[in-house]
């Protein structure tokens with residue numbers, strides 16, 4: 669089910685009523701109905717995915733369905749230090765009804781395609797990481813079957829489980845088994861966050877990965893080179909951030925926290941680097957669970973990371 673944006677989420681401090689250099693997100697955001705919009709004006713389009721079903725099926729801690737709402741509330745009062753001409757649209761939410769996750773993923777995909785067809789860059793707020801599958805459907809429909817798409821996932825986990833029922837732990841296997849024009853690069857893998865079988869599955873399906881411990885804050889050379897090679901060999905790239913890639917002390921509000929996760933500052937640097945690529949199409953942040961957060965720490969971090977992504981998107985030539 670599609671839900672129109674809730675304008676009441678967008679409130680906050682006002683430094684100045686007219687000076688655009690003093691504006692915050694809530695002073696910039698528009699609520700265009702994307703269905704009625706005929707203009708092809710470049711913008712970022714925030715779309716939420718209210719879904720707990722993937723995490724429930726994957727036996728995790730549910731609660732990510734409230735993230736689109738809670739993250740918007742904290743994004744609202746951040747300074748709008750994005751590019752001069754970067755418009756922002758709140759495009760509402762797709763809601764998973766009952767246990768109908770596959771239908772909700774398809775519906776999310778339809779809205780993402782629609783945003784892209786309107787030259788609007790999708791900024792997707794999950795939901796569990798099953799959000800990524802809807803994200804992928806929308807991008808694949810937009811670019812057509814012939815173009816190759818590389819998916820970069822910052823995650824502690826491969827999410828390539830063999831389970832016959834799709835969940836928040838199966839999406840990348842689903843995609844790679846059905847799409848010969850898709851590639852997968854996973855950054856931040858935890859050695860003890862995945863079984864040997866999952867490492868083997870990743871190998872078998874040609875997933876390139878870099879372990880969390882091999883991405884260090886003072887030496888990004890290998891990581892950046894791997895990102896360059898992956899990005900160069902695909903027509904388009906899309907980026908997904910599984911928030912459990914970040915160390916539990918900085919991101920406790922997730923289904924499966926990572927005791928040895930990446931530092932938030934390292935993830936910020938990875939995001940900046942990847943999102944600056946000219947062939948980047950879209951971004952999602954998933955697995956933020958406000959119900960198990962500590963003092964809004966993870967939700968606030970998510971809001972800041974979204975702002976970073978918008979600022980650096982294709983060098984902000986949106």
Ligand SMILES: N=CN[C@@H](CCC(=O)O)C(=O)O
Nearest residue numbers: 726728797825827836837924
């Ligand atoms: N989204 C993915 N979640 C992890 C959960 C791991 C855990 O519960 O420890 C996975 O399926 O591997």
Ligand SMILES: [Mn+2]
Nearest residue numbers: 824825910912
């Ligand atoms: Mn994960």
Ligand SMILES: [Mn+2]
Nearest residue numbers: 797823827910
């Ligand atoms: Mn994940």
